[in-house]
Amino acid sequence: MKTISTHELAQGVINGQTRAIARAISLVERESAGSVELLKELYPHTGSAYLVGITGPPGAGKSTLTDQIVKQWRKAGKKVGVIAVDPTSPFTGGAILGDRIRMNDLNTDPGVFIRSLASHGSLGGLSPAVYDTALVLDAAGFQYILIETVGVGQTEVEIVELADTTVVVTVPEAGDDIQTFKAGIMEIGDIFVVNKGDRPGTDKMKFLIENMLELVHLDWLPPVLTSVGAEGIGIDAIVDQIEKHRVYLSTSNTFVLDRKKSLQKKLAQRLQQTFIEKVIERIFTNPEFDNRLTNILNRHTDPFSEVDHMIDQYCPWLKD
Amino acid sequence: MERKIRVLVAKPGLDGHDRGAKVVARALRDAGMEVIYTGLRQTPEQIVNAAIQEDVDVIGLSCLSGAHNTLFSKVMELLKAKGAEDIKVICGGIIPPDDHAALQAIGIDGIFTPGTSTQDIITYINENVTE
Numbered sequence: 001m002k003t004i005s006t007h008e009l010a011q012g013v014i015n016g017q018t019r020a021i022a023r024a025i026s027l028v029e030r031e032s033a034g035s036v037e038l039l040k041e042l043y044p045h046t047g048s049a050y051l052v053g054i055t056g057p058p059g060a061g062k063s064t065l066t067d068q069i070v071k072q073w074r075k076a077g078k079k080v081g082v083i084a085v086d087p088t089s090p091f092t093g094g095a096i097l098g099d100r101i102r103m104n105d106l107n108t109d110p111g112v113f114i115r116s117l118a119s120h121g122s123l124g125g126l127s128p129a130v131y132d133t134a135l136v137l138d139a140a141g142f143q144y145i146l147i148e149t150v151g152v153g154q155t156e157v158e159i160v161e162l163a164d165t166t167v168v169v170t171v172p173e174a175g176d177d178i179q180t181f182k183a184g185i186m187e188i189g190d191i192f193v194v195n196k197g198d199r200p201g202t203d204k205m206k207f208l209i210e211n212m213l214e215l216v217h218l219d220w221l222p223p224v225l226t227s228v229g230a231e232g233i234g235i236d237a238i239v240d241q242i243e244k245h246r247v248y249l250s251t252s253n254t255f256v257l258d259r260k261k262s263l264q265k266k267l268a269q270r271l272q273q274t275f276i277e278k279v280i281e282r283i284f285t286n287p288e289f290d291n292r293l294t295n296i297l298n299r300h301t302d303p304f305s306e307v308d309h310m311i312d313q314y315c316p317w318l319k320d
Numbered sequence: 321m322e323r324k325i326r327v328l329v330a331k332p333g334l335d336g337h338d339r340g341a342k343v344v345a346r347a348l349r350d351a352g353m354e355v356i357y358t359g360l361r362q363t364p365e366q367i368v369n370a371a372i373q374e375d376v377d378v379i380g381l382s383c384l385s386g387a388h389n390t391l392f393s394k395v396m397e398l399l400k401a402k403g404a405e406d407i408k409v410i411c412g413g414i415i416p417p418d419d420h421a422a423l424q425a426i427g428i429d430g431i432f433t434p435g436t437s438t439q440d441i442i443t444y445i446n447e448n449v450t451e
Contacts, residue, residue, distance in 0.1 A: 019403065022375040030323050093324070094349035100370060101359035107366040113373055118324070118354050 006034040010041040013140050018113065021140050025115055028132040039132060042139035049081070049138035052242055053163030054148045060169040061195040063102035064229035065238070066148050070106055072239045073144050079111045081137035081145040083130060088118040095119075099148060113137060119149075128273075131162055131266060160188040161262040165245045167191045167238065170209075172201035189222050191241045197226035197234065220248050283310055325353045325449050326376040330367045331360050332395065335385035340412060340434075344380060347438035353445070364394035372404050377449045380441075381411040381428075388415055389422065396426045408448055412436070 004012075009027070012020025024042075028035045052069075054062045063084065070080045084099035097116035106112045115137075120127045130147060137145050149159055160166050168189035192213075194205045209224045223241050227234030249255045283289060292310075295301045311318050329345045331338055338360055345355045356374050358367070371379050381392055392411060399405050410430030411423065420431055430444050 018372055022373050026375045032323075088354075089349060092350045093322075093352040095354045096345055096349050096357055097354060097374075098357045098359075100356060104359070104362075104366065107358075107369050108363075114370075115373060116354075116356050 006037045007041065009034075010038055010139075013042060013136055014045055016140050021113060021136060022115070024136045025133050028136060029117065029129040035132075039135060042135060046135050046138040049134070049142055049145045050246060051134060051145050051147065051163045051165075053159035053166040054146060054169060055150070055159050055166065056169035057171075058150055060171050061229040062148050062150075062169050063099045065167075065169060065193065065195060065227065065235070066099075066146055067103045067106060068229055068232055068235040069239055069242075070103070070112060070144075070146060072235055074106075074109060074111055078143045079141060080113075081134075081140070081142035082106075082112065082114040083133050083137070083145065083147045084114065084116045085119055085127075085130060085147070085149040086116065087150060088120050113140070113142065128266075128269060134162065161265055164249060165190045165242050167193060167242070169193045169195050170205065171196045172199045172205045187216060187218075190220065190245050191238065192222055192224045193234075193238060194224070194226045195229050198228045198231075202226055219252065219254070220245065279314060283314055325378070325445060326356065326374060327353055327378045327380055327445065328356045328358065328367070328371045328374060328376045329380045329382065330358050330362050330370070331382050332362050332364055332367060332391040333383060333385060333387045334361060335383050335387070335413075336360060337384045337413075338382070340384070341380075341382040344382070344412065344438060344441060348442065348445070351442045351446075353442075364391060364398055367395055368398040368402060368404065371399075371407055372402060376407060378408045378410060378445055381409065381413075383411070383413040383415075386414065388413065389419060392423060392428060393426055396428070408445075410441070410444065412441075 009020055009024055013024045024038060026032075027038060054066055056062055066082060066084070070082060073080050082103070084097065086095055086097045086099060088095045095118035097118060099116060100107070100114055103114055106114060115133060117127070117129055117133060120129065134145050134147065147159060147163060166188055168191070170192070172194060192209050194202055194209070196202075206224050206226060213222055213224070223237075225234060225237050225241065227238065229235075292301075292306055296303055296306055327348055329341050329348075331341055341357070345357050348355045356370065356376065358370055362370075367379065367381075379395070381388075381395060383391060388411065392409075396409065399407060399409070405427070408430075409428045410432065411428055412432040415423070415431055415433050423431060430441070430448070432441050432444075
């Protein structure tokens, strides 16, 4: 396999070459040598893509809806990137990434790029790789980037920080199951969709969500839509509401503020990671560290004083 | 971050027998690999496009309908045409021994027919995928 320079790879991405894009995503996902240089070179070329998140419980039909929504955007001549995130097995570290099954027709469309990512055990949250992958697709010229994740645990909240519009998908059977609407999910959806809407309980579910939304004071009142993804019913309305939300964001004061907030979180994440690698690892692998632990366990000292001592020793500038 | 091996498990053509492919997919996942499973009725073009976008290390083709000679060679041709011959291709299913030499000649080295242990496939992939 011919090895190419980071610069050549970046150029390939900017020129929209499929293999380069795929390689670049692998590079940033693995945080291999050159990934930071690559992202630095690509960053000035990002900022024009619109990010849409789709989340919800397993089996809600997110992949099918993704397929349908992408097709609509393609009809409008837009280039679309799809990032499909599936969970990594916490026991084996492997993953089965099966979202592509529902997007067969898009496979040979040159205006669509689909990449499956494993969540890498970020405790249900989004791995940093998702953000970096979105940057690569943005730099490659994709106008819409759809990020599909399974809504379990923290994933829903994470996706809101990344996406401009977040679509929450559920099914009629969730019915009385309040678990589906654990605290937070009401605040993260910009659009709610009750999929598999040909099944009984659809109206009840729609009513339930609308009621809950009325209790929360919001500037943008999220629409509650119904759809039958497998038959392409209700897709127009979803696409339409995404556009409406986009317009709303562009005229609202909070848009830049929100983007700044999520950027801040990203920077915090990277700083934390660097601190852990450069400072904490250094402290923990120092031979005398074990003595510290022994002393604490023997009650010759305590964890709190030891933290102070470690700061004095390793990063005294923190106390300025 | 630890580099994971990525494998595309694909069923080209009209063959509907996917149990074997699913068993292999699960075994590879349990061995710590990331498996992209694209389901039934894939065209060679769909398989190659997916393999390139997903930047996989290996494509595993499964065919039990007897159409392997035609379909597998189409996949190899497309990989070459798109400059992606570095992706390793292995296969399984109902592949008569008489056909093995021809498949190996077009670059499919790993042929895993009924009776193969999944561990053999895992070992083969681990040994043959280089960084």
